[in-house]
Amino acid sequence: MATNITDIKINTMAEMAAKGETPEVLFWVGCAGSFDDRAKKITKAIVKILHHCNVSFAVLGTEESCTGDPAKRAGNEFLFQMQAMTNIQVMNAYQVKKIVTGCPHCFNTIKNEYPELGGTYEVLHHSQFLQQLMEDGRLKIEGGEFKGKKITFHDPCYLGRANGEYEAPRNLLQKLDAELSEMKRSRANGLCCGAGGGQMFKEAEKGNKEVNIERTDDVLELKPDVVAVGCPFCMTMLKDGVKLNEKENEIEVLDISEMIMRAKDL
């Protein structure tokens, strides 16, 4: 029986601190996960899995602020560092140790760029944390509705090339008893969805094709039932690409967490 998100008690760090408690992990939701309608569904899927696995977690809620990733990639180091230092002050005040993010951009920034500014934490992308839960026996994934379906995984640049994590998402998908196929460009050779480096927030420069269409062509060539993603921006880009090709009834674009949620009927 699928649960409603409103049936789950979602603590903020402030609420937990007031009770004198410390959660196992801070779930860093991210701006897309907080505000973008499609990405909010991913956020809820992650929360449902964490809840199902009895993980003690909390969010920062209104105390969370953009990590500064898009500002930094676009060259605005000032704005990035302002954001970073504000977030670090908040997280250090709560003595945060372990962070799980729903977005590889937040993951990369907090993991790699916050330490030099005074924020050192153990940071995991949600696919890595879910893999840990699986290895610890806290999360059991067996088949479910994706059994026998053809699935391909689109590597997010900031999880894959930027941080060398190619296996965690695939290990999770393997558990769904699906047919996992690779696009012609995958892993270290994966093609960007076109959203990184601030591109999400601007018009593309002049060219002869949109990057997300180029990537969607890789998807269409493979004809999968599902394209699995691990990033809210890749989600937007590929969803748009599939829709533009009028294939949205044949090919679903889903985050790994959403697939696990559905396979387990959470």
Next chain:
Amino acid sequence: MEYIDNILFTIILAAGIFLFAKNIKKVIRNINVGRNIKVTDNIGERWKTMTMVALGQSKMMVRPVAGIMHIFIYVGFVIINIEVVEILIDGIFGTHRILSFMGGFYYFLISAFEVLAVLVLLACVVFLARRNIIKLKRFVNKDLEGWPKSDANYILFIEILLMSAFLFMNAADGVLMSFSFNEAMNVSKEFSIAATKIFGDNHVGAAYYFPVSAWLTGFLPNSPEALHLIERFCWWFHIVGILAFMNYLPYSKHIHILLAFPNVFYSNLKSKGQFSNLESVTNEVNLMMDPSLPPPPADAAPPRFGAKDVNDLSWVQLMNAYSCTECGRCSSVCPANQTGKLLSPRKIMMSTRDRLEEVGKELDLGKNPFEGEKSLLQDYITPEELWACTTCNACTEACPINIDPLSIIIDLRRYLVMEQSAAPASLNGMFTNIENNQAPWQFSPADRLNWAKEND
């Protein structure tokens, strides 16, 4: 007049080395135009990476055809150059095949060099074909119009000529030795004995040939005088050619054969996603957030944020530019380049080197190269190129020698944004949103947790 050859050789050798040293010093001076950053971390890891990536060519093999061909040329180049030691000694002291006293081992060495020379020839022909007949996309790209395209072809032609000279020299020598081994050629007794073992007692009048060049003897004349002339011509052509080629390096992309090693050694070992932290900005942000901190001394020059010209880049970034072989693997995987945008990571590196060489010429004239109107940003690399980048790191992943075009793109963007406020309007909108709403979109920060109250 007996020693004229030796003297002439010594003069040419000394001049070749002198010129080369002079031009390499200029390259080093140009690289040092860059900001002085210290790279002293993880020395063990750096040696390991250099061994794997530069010495072991591990990233070249990602594309197997080019990878194997490149290894032929690379191994051939390094090993055949052992022969140069003998050529130098022979040239200076007027000896002939001085190392032939090693006998059978000498025969083995020369034979191995010949096999390698054939592999080098094969690879050069394949490479020429890929550039000029098959016309692989990355080699007929507009980045390479003009000099870069010729440069690549010259390098391959020179290598073909050098290897041919080496093989014909051996062929002519082989025939001469078979005419009259000891008297005419003054080759050592040990070699004669070894040759006897290999070819039997009847070696006089029979062939003394090395395995590959033996096939070329059919093209040679019969007279000993003509053979001797050919042998001498090829010998001189080979060594003078090598000296000339060495002096061509500083003007060519081919300088990668030297710089690839330090380039990989000093390359980025951190996660590719970790962009550099600007400490100058940290100081300013700290002051903004905590006004009680002491302000910087009034006479301190305000730092420049990001890079406008080559002297704002680090020496490692400038060495990257000199090390680039313009193979274009970066651009062939760049999402922006593949979708017809102006950005080409290869061109970023080539433009950086072009600008740096221009700066070098100004320095030669004793001028201050940074006083004029020209700069790397705008005159060599345009904002349109910079704003097409998705920072996906495909270029840095693809580079066989760990060049980092992305770091230059980001440093130039930083200058555009922080010094010139010249970001595209939509990105300025994103910045404003982050400042006001703590998110790149215009949502109220108070609504951040609304998702928790919304059932689907």
